Amino acid sequence: AQTVTQSQPEMSVQEAETVTLSCTYDTSESNYYLFWYKQPPSRQMILVIRQEAYKQQNATENRFSVNFQKAAKSFSLKISDSQLGDTAMYFCAFMTAQGGSEKLVFGKGTKLTVNP
Amino acid sequence: GAGVSQTPSNKVTEKGKYVELRCDPISGHTALYWYRQSLGQGPEFLIYFQGTGAADDSGLPNDRFFAVRPEGSVSTLKIQRTERGDSAVYLCASSLERGSGKAFFGQGTRLTVV
Numbered sequence: 263a264q265t266v267t268q269s270q271p272e273m274s275v276q277e278a279e280t281v282t283l284s285c286t287y288d289t290s291e292s293n294y295y296l297f298w299y300k301q302p303p304s305r306q307m308i309l310v311i312r313q314e315a316y317k318q319q320n321a322t323e324n325r326f327s328v329n330f331q332k333a334a335k336s337f338s339l340k341i342s343d344s345q346l347g348d349t350a351m352y353f354c355a356f357m358t359a360q361g362g363s364e365k366l367v368f369g370k371g372t373k374l375t376v377n378p
Numbered sequence: 379g380a381g382v383s384q385t386p387s388n389k390v391t392e393k394g395k396y397v398e399l400r401c402d403p404i405s406g407h408t409a410l411y412w413y414r415q416s417l418g419q420g421p422e423f424l425i426y427f428q429g430t431g432a433a434d435d436s437g438l439p440n441d442r443f444f445a446v447r448p449e450g451s452v453s454t455l456k457i458q459r460t461e462r463g464d465s466a467v468y469l470c471a472s473s474l475e476r477g478s479g480k481a482f483f484g485q486g487t488r489l490t491v492v
Binding site for chain 1: 409411413418419420421422423426428433434436437467469471473476477478479480481482483484485486488
């Protein structure tokens with residue numbers, strides 16, 4: 263079974279600075295997807311960024327980028343120019359690319375606070 | 379609608395009672411998912427529908443939990459004989475792209491069993 267580990271329960275950063283959230287995962291599969299989802303106090307999970315394991319290039323979405331290290335099974339999220347609206351829980355998630363299974367396996371999350 | 383809608387937003391019920399939680403996905407999304415999020419944890423998968431059929435119900439914890447999606451749109455999660463351990467936020471999500479993992483989530487229903 264796949265597992266996702268987020269070792270930082272809480273982190274804080276000053277507005278406009280850069281922060282990196284860590285995630286490691288365990289799988290025996292070679293093809294899969296990795297995600298970072300954001301959950302603000304409204305409870306609604308929002309997809310931040312997605313990485314396909316067969317792609318070597320790290321995914322980027324505006325101020326958000328990942329450092330995907332497949333051999334190390336590591337998938338960290340870097341937030342540049344942090345904004346107050348980035349304050350939220352961040353969840354790393356895994357999904358197999360094998361046909362038929364659509365479930366996301368989530369880590370326990372990291373609570374990020376952006377301070378003014 | 380514009381997004382995934384879940385009703386009610388909050389539900390308090392007594393131990394042993396039956397509850398229904400409703401999810402209205404984004405129009406046209408054929409895939410629908412239910413997750414359960416306990417306090418301080420990440421969401422845990424319950425069930426996945428593709429159209430009207432449950433393609434994967436491996437996450438349902440026991441036979442007190444059941445979900446339907448009779449017309450391939452709205453889904454209802456049903457919990458019988460509720461227990462205090464069922465207290466959690468129940469999240470629904472839908473997706474247009476099969477196998478992408480790009481899920482759009484609702485704001486969840488917070489279920490409290492007293």
